[in-house]
Every structure is written in structure tokens, then in C-alpha cells.
Amino acid sequence: MQPELQISSQAAGLSLSTHKVLRNTYMLLGLTMIPTVIGALIGMSMNFSFMAQSPILGMVVMLAVMFGLFWGISKNRDSGVGVALLLALTFFMGMMLGPILQVALHLKNGAQLVGLAAGGTGVIFFALASYATVSKKDFSFLGNFLFVGLILLILASLANMFFQVPAAALAISSVAVLIFSGFILFDVSRIVQGGETNYIMATLALYLDIYNLFVNLLQLLMALSGERD
Numbered sequence: 215m216q217p218e219l220q221i222s223s224q225a226a227g228l229s230l231s232t233h234k235v236l237r238n239t240y241m242l243l244g245l246t247m248i249p250t251v252i253g254a255l256i257g258m259s260m261n262f263s264f265m266a267q268s269p270i271l272g273m274v275v276m277l278a279v280m281f282g283l284f285w286g287i288s289k290n291r292d293s294g295v296g297v298a299l300l301l302a303l304t305f306f307m308g309m310m311l312g313p314i315l316q317v318a319l320h321l322k323n324g325a326q327l328v329g330l331a332a333g334g335t336g337v338i339f340f341a342l343a344s345y346a347t348v349s350k351k352d353f354s355f356l357g358n359f360l361f362v363g364l365i366l367l368i369l370a371s372l373a374n375m376f377f378q379v380p381a382a383a384l385a386i387s388s389v390a391v392l393i394f395s396g397f398i399l400f401d402v403s404r405i406v407q408g409g410e411t412n413y414i415m416a417t418l419a420l421y422l423d424i425y426n427l428f429v430n431l432l433q434l435l436m437a438l439s440g441e442r443d
Contacts, residue, residue, distance in 0.1 A: 231408070231411070232405065232406060232407075232408055235405055235410070235411055235412075235413050235416060236347070236405050236406070238413035239405060239413045239416040239417050239420065242297065242300070242413060242414070242417040243417050243420055243421060243424075245301070246300065246301060246304040246417065246421050247304075249301050249302075249304045249305035249308060250304045250305070250307060250308035250311075250425075251308060252305060252308060253304070253305040253306060253307065253308020253309040253310075253311070254308040254309070254311045254312065254315060255308075256308075256309055256312075257308060257309040257310065257311055257312025257313075257315065258312050258315050258316055258319070259312075260309070260312050262312055262313045262316070270375070273375075276310060279306060280303070280306070280307075283299055283302060283303040283306065284303075284418075286299045287299045287300050287303065287414065287415070287418055288415070291412050291414045291415050292412070292414075296414045297414060300414060300417060300418060300421075303418075304421060307421075307425055311429070314429060314432060314433070315328065317436070318432060318436055318440075321436065321440045321441055321442060322441040322442070323439070323440070323441045324436075324440070327432065327435045327436055327439060327440065328432060330431075330435055331428055331431040331432035331435055332428060334431050335424060335427050335428040335431055338395055338398070338427060339398055339420075339423075339424055339427070342395060342398045342399050342402070343398060343402045343420075345399070346398075346399050346402035346403045346406060347402060347406055350406055350407075351403065352403060352407050353399045353400050353403035354400070354403065354404070354407070354409065356396050356399065356400045357400060359396075360393060360396050360397055360400055363389070363393045363396075364393060364397075367386065367389060367390055367393060370382070370386050371386055374386060380437070383433070383437070384434070384437050384438075387430040387431075387433040387434045387437070388430075388434060390426060390427075390430040391427060391430050391431060391434065394423050394426045394427040394430070395427065397419075397422075397423045398420065398423045398424075398427070401416065401419040401420050401423060402420070404416075404419075
């Protein structure tokens with residue numbers, strides 16, 4: 215009986231630990247929305263003409279800031295500095311929403327589309343995160359598929375920056391919605407299965423899933439339902 219009691223105790227400890235990581239992740243994820251919204255409001259009033267004139271240079275600068283913050287968050291994942299850097303990242307990411315929000319809000323129904331994209335993102339996240347948590351299914355098998363899909367998505371997006379094919383942009387956004395929905399299942403499952411025990415890194419992963427899901431949903435809605443003057 216003693217080994218069985220020990221196994222049961224370990225399982226209970228793992229469950230409590232997992233619950234704590236999940237709870238802290240969701241709390242911090244909710245907190246990240248505040249600097250994101252503030253950043254987005256500032257971004258909407260900024261002039262991003264330099265990015266339109268030099269999209270490649272603009273992307274290089276954006277990626278340099280992002281990966282610098284990623285590195286800082288990873289190095290400080292066990293301290294309050296990591297939380298501060300994560301909030302700084304979400305503020306920056308909010309600012310980077312400026313160009314797409316500016317385009318969206320110039321449409322007749324732009325505000326409605328932004329609301330639909332935000333609401334759709336919330337519904338998808340809640341449904342998939344709840345399923346991964348309640349079912350306790352292991353979605354780690356999606357990892358390689360999602361990683362390859364993400365690499366191909368990035369390459370296709372870079373190529374379409376040069377060719378500017380509307381149909382390709384629509385296809386890329388559609389695939390992106392599927393891939394980042396898959397990442398939500400994968401990342402929540404990692405927490406539930408005990409594969410991710412640091413709530414700061416778990417929050418970072420889920421934030422990027424939600425962010426990219428929102429951007430691509432908004433691009434789809436603008437392309438399919440945008441009412442231009």
C-alpha cells in the first residue's frame with residue numbers, strides 16, 4: 215500500500231502545482247491586456263509611414279525589439295523582472311497593432327470588425343483552452359506539425375510582402391487562424407500535462423497565440439466584410 219500512497223501523493227502534488235501554474239498564467243494573461251490596449255491606443259495615433267516606405271527595415275526593427283524582449287523574459291522567468299519585461303512586450307505589441315487598426319477604422323464598419331475579431335478571438339480561446347483543460351488530453355503530438363506550419367507561414371508571409379497577391383494574403387490569414395488555434399490547444403495542454411511549469415513563459419506563449427489569432431481574424435474580416443467608402 216505504501217508505494218500506491220506515494221504515487222497518489224505525487225499525483226495530487228502535480229495536480230495542485232499544475233492548477234497553480236494555470237491560475238497564475240490566466241491572471242497574468244488578463245493583466246497583459248491592459249498594456250496591450252494602451253499600446254494600441256497610442257499606436258493608432260502614430261505615423262507608421264516609415265514602415266510603409268521601408269517594410270523590410272521596419273520588420274527587422276520590430277523583430278529585433280521583440281526577440282530582445284523574448285530573451286530578457288526567458289532569462290528572468292523566475293523573477294518580477296520577467297513580469298515587467300512581459301508587460302513591456304505586450305505594450306510594444308499593442309503599439310504594433312497601430313497600422314492594421316488604422317486601416318480597419320477607416321472602413322465604414324471598421325469598429326464593428328475590430329469588435330468581431332476581438333470577440334471571435336475570445337470565444338476561440340475560451341473554447342479551446344476549456345477543452346484542453348477539462349479533457350486533459352495530451353496535444354503534444356501537434357508540436358512538430360505546428361512548428362513546420364509556422365515556419366511555412368512565415369516564409370509565405372515574407373514572400374507575399376514582395377508579390378502583394380490578395381488571394382495569397384487571404385489564404386495565409388486563413389491558415390494562420392488554424393495554426394494559432396492549434397497552438398492554443400498545444401500550449402494549454404503543456405501546462406495541464408506539467409510540461410510547462412513557469413507561468414511567465416506560459417503566459418508569453420498564450421499571449422502570442424491570442425495576438426496572432428486576433429490579427430489574422432481581423433485581416434480576414436476586413437478582406438471579406440470590409441465596407442469601403
